Amino acid sequence: MSTVSKVFTTTLLLLLASYSHAESDHQSLGKPAEALSQQTQWNLSIAPDGKVLPKGKGFAAQGQQIFALKCAVCHGPEAIGASADPLVGEVGSLTSDYPEKTVNSYWPYATTLFDYIRRSMPINAPFSLTPDEVYALSAYILSQDAIIAEDFELNEETLPRVTMPNRDGFTAFYPEK
Amino acid sequence: MNKPPVQSRRQFLQKAALGGALAGTVSLPLLVNADKLEFPDNLPEWMRAPGGEFGNYGQPSKHEQQVIRWISANPAAPGNGVSWTPLHDLQGTITPNGLHYERHHNGVPQIDPTQHILLIDGMVEQALSFDIESLMRYPMVSRICFIECGGNSNSGWRSNPIQSQAGYAHGLVSNAEWTGIPLKLLLKEAGIQTSAKWVIAEGADAAALNISIPLEKLLDDALLALYQNGERLRPENGYPMRLVLPGWEGILNVKWLRQLRLTDEPIMSRDETSQYTELMPDGSARQFTFINEAKSLITSPSLGMMLPDNPGIYQISGLAWSGRGKITRVEISADGGDSWVDAKLQGPILDKAFTRFSLPWHWQGEYAILQSRATDETGYVQPSREALIENRGKHGFFHYNAIVSWEITEEGDINHVYGF
Numbered sequence: 124m125s126t127v128s129k130v131f132t133t134t135l136l137l138l139l140a141s142y143s144h145a146e147s148d149h150q151s152l153g154k155p156a157e158a159l160s161q162q163t164q165w166n167l168s169i170a171p172d173g174k175v176l177p178k179g180k181g182f183a184a185q186g187q188q189i190f191a192l193k194c195a196v197c198h199g200p201e202a203i204g205a206s207a208d209p210l211v212g213e214v215g216s217l218t219s220d221y222p223e224k225t226v227n228s229y230w231p232y233a234t235t236l237f238d239y240i241r242r243s244m245p246i247n248a249p250f251s252l253t254p255d256e257v258y259a260l261s262a263y264i265l266s267q268d269a270i271i272a273e274d275f276e277l278n279e280e281t282l283p284r285v286t287m288p289n290r291d292g293f294t295a296f297y298p299e300k
Numbered sequence: 301m302n303k304p305p306v307q308s309r310r311q312f313l314q315k316a317a318l319g320g321a322l323a324g325t326v327s328l329p330l331l332v333n334a335d336k337l338e339f340p341d342n343l344p345e346w347m348r349a350p351g352g353e354f355g356n357y358g359q360p361s362k363h364e365q366q367v368i369r370w371i372s373a374n375p376a377a378p379g380n381g382v383s384w385t386p387l388h389d390l391q392g393t394i395t396p397n398g399l400h401y402e403r404h405h406n407g408v409p410q411i412d413p414t415q416h417i418l419l420i421d422g423m424v425e426q427a428l429s430f431d432i433e434s435l436m437r438y439p440m441v442s443r444i445c446f447i448e449c450g451g452n453s454n455s456g457w458r459s460n461p462i463q464s465q466a467g468y469a470h471g472l473v474s475n476a477e478w479t480g481i482p483l484k485l486l487l488k489e490a491g492i493q494t495s496a497k498w499v500i501a502e503g504a505d506a507a508a509l510n511i512s513i514p515l516e517k518l519l520d521d522a523l524l525a526l527y528q529n530g531e532r533l534r535p536e537n538g539y540p541m542r543l544v545l546p547g548w549e550g551i552l553n554v555k556w557l558r559q560l561r562l563t564d565e566p567i568m569s570r571d572e573t574s575q576y577t578e579l580m581p582d583g584s585a586r587q588f589t590f591i592n593e594a595k596s597l598i599t600s601p602s603l604g605m606m607l608p609d610n611p612g613i614y615q616i617s618g619l620a621w622s623g624r625g626k627i628t629r630v631e632i633s634a635d636g637g638d639s640w641v642d643a644k645l646q647g648p649i650l651d652k653a654f655t656r657f658s659l660p661w662h663w664q665g666e667y668a669i670l671q672s673r674a675t676d677e678t679g680y681v682q683p684s685r686e687a688l689i690e691n692r693g694k695h696g697f698f699h700y701n702a703i704v705s706w707e708i709t710e711e712g713d714i715n716h717v718y719g720f
Contacts, residue, residue, distance in 0.1 A: 148439055149437070149438050149439050149485070150437065151489050152430065152434035152435075152437060152438070153420070153426075153428030153429065153430050153434070153486065153489050153490065154428060154429050154430070154431075154434075155426060155427070155428065156419055156420075156421065156427040156428055156429040157426075157427050159419060159421075159427070159429060160419065160421035160422075160427040165419055165421070165559060167502065167508055167510065168500050168502065168510045168561065168567045168569065169567070170563070170565060170567050170568065171565075171568050196376070197376050197377065205376075206374055206375065206376035206377070207374070207376070207377070217579060217583035217585075218581075218582065218583035222579055222583070222695050224574065224579065226574070229573075229574060229585075230570075230573055230574050231568065231573055232568045232573065234568070235568055235569060235570055235573055235574070238510075238567075238569060238570070239569070239570040239574075242507070242508040242510070243405070243406060243506070243507040243508060243509075246377045246379075246380065246406055246506075247377070249406065249506050249507070249508065250508075292583065292584050292585055293573070293577065293584065293585050293586075293587040294584055294585070294586055294587060295587050295588050296586050296587060296588050296589045296590075297514060297588035297589075297590060298514070
């Protein structure tokens with residue numbers, strides 16, 4: 124075969140190859156990230172099963188002290204709201220003329236409370252609390268409406284087992300029926 | 301890699317010559333014979349002197365400085381709040397990037413794109429990370445669509461009609477051309493496990509905002525957006541990358557996206573339980589109400605304007621949009637809903653995008669209530685406020701899409717009223 128016809132054949136094969144893989148119009152450029160995926164900073168979201176909750180524990184009494192120091196300025200000294208939302212009270216108010224959607228009256232899962240405090244509170248210094256502090260703050264808020272007892276130890280085992288008053292209050296609109 | 305620009309000898313000479321010519325112009329003595337001038341003072345000053353210099357990045361006219369986003373934030377936490385698009389000051393359908401509405405939960409992060417990655421993990425065959433440089437090499441598509449906050453127009457639930465301009469009550473919605481990578485490309489590259497049904501999206505802001513999205517939507521028409529109206533995303537709109545889910549409420553269009561984790565169940569995050577759920581009269585709450593239903597708004601004439609001529613002809617103009625598809629019809633009433641006339645829809649009418657409507661109106665000084673009512677391609681008709689409250693009570697807070705009524709007084713003043 125002459126050089127010219129070799130070049131021609133090679134070019135044709137390349138073209139055919141690209142046509143036969145018409146779906147792959149781009150290169151796969153993602154980098155394997157199994158190790159990264161295991162790291163704590165990529166496992167922030169806590170589902171109701173509580174599986175990725177960090178180890179730790181806290182009580183309402185400690186939580187009350189932390190709350191006074193770091194949270195009361197926005198949420199009010201009794202956690203009943205100020206510049207930021209009320210967190211406690213109003214359990215049972217959802218059917219009234221003045222419903223209040225507090226953590227204790229409205230939120231369906233206690234894991235959400237831990238998840239949200241850990242990732243975004245206090246608002247001027249997110250990710251500044253230790254797991255024990257987040258457990259303690261959660262215990263303080265939940266104990267204010269007797270969802271847990273004052274002396275209840277909140278930890279990675281007990282938190283997912285807390286039943287919120289409005290646990291069954293939600294109707295999923297997806298998927299549409 | 302960027303090469304330094306090469307300047308040829310010829311270009312250099314041209315520039316030198318131009319520079320010399322400009323210098324000469326400036327040094328010319330101003331010899332003016334006022335008596336012989338053909339145009340002594342009947343041309344505006346901006347025609348008699350050279351205009352301003354070139355700009356590296358253009359800005360609106362100084363005479364348009366009142367056209368702004370209205371900021372409503374928590375004084376104790378100024379990064380938590382919203383800013384409203386001034387819909388009443390805009391025309392056409394595309395929202396300028398500097399006026400796109402904002403909702404931030406803890407400020408606008410200033411992200412260094414070289415230090416930002418997107419991680420796709422969870423129920424995939426292979427967890428993958430993508431840096432910006434790699435993403436820029438993927439095939440991109442553009443589409444025009446609106447993004448609307450689930451809390452837009454929520455002042456409509458109040459007992460008394462709020463007296464705010466149209467955009468400052470209903471402008472948590474904007475419309476832009478978004479360009480980016482269809483998310484299905486990236487998800488398929490990671491390999492989707494059959495048990496995966498949801499995706500937990502997380503942002504890289506100081507709220508690390510997380511929310512669950514049905515995988516089905518991400519495989520349908522979702523974009524990993526990198527560009528907004530042709531330029532890279534603005535920081536307040538998610539730079540360096542964000543989700544765009546056409547027709548679905550704003551909170552799901554996660555800005556500053558850092559992670560997509562595939563799961564079999566929703567995560568039940570704060571923003572899909574405590575917020576963005578709608579309390580119903582029986583005390584239950586609707587959850588995962590993702591779609592923004594059809595809505596319309598007359599932007600002109602509207603509150604803050606007035607009708608100067610009586611009688612006079614006024615161009616009624618406004619916007620309609622639906623998260624379920626195209627707008628097929630907008631009707632206008634001038635008598636509080638007793639009679640309706642079809643408005644003209646300006647094309648192209650796009651799926652899940654702003655549609656501009658208009659109708660000339662001959663006002664003869666009578667008391668009037670102007671309303672618009674949108675219908676989308678599914679046949680859904682925008683409800684009256686009365687019907688909305690009948691269905692959903694007064695405490696739904698989110699997804700308020702009722703007809704908006706502007707009262708025109710006999711003096712030509714305009715007020716916001718609730719419909720009749």
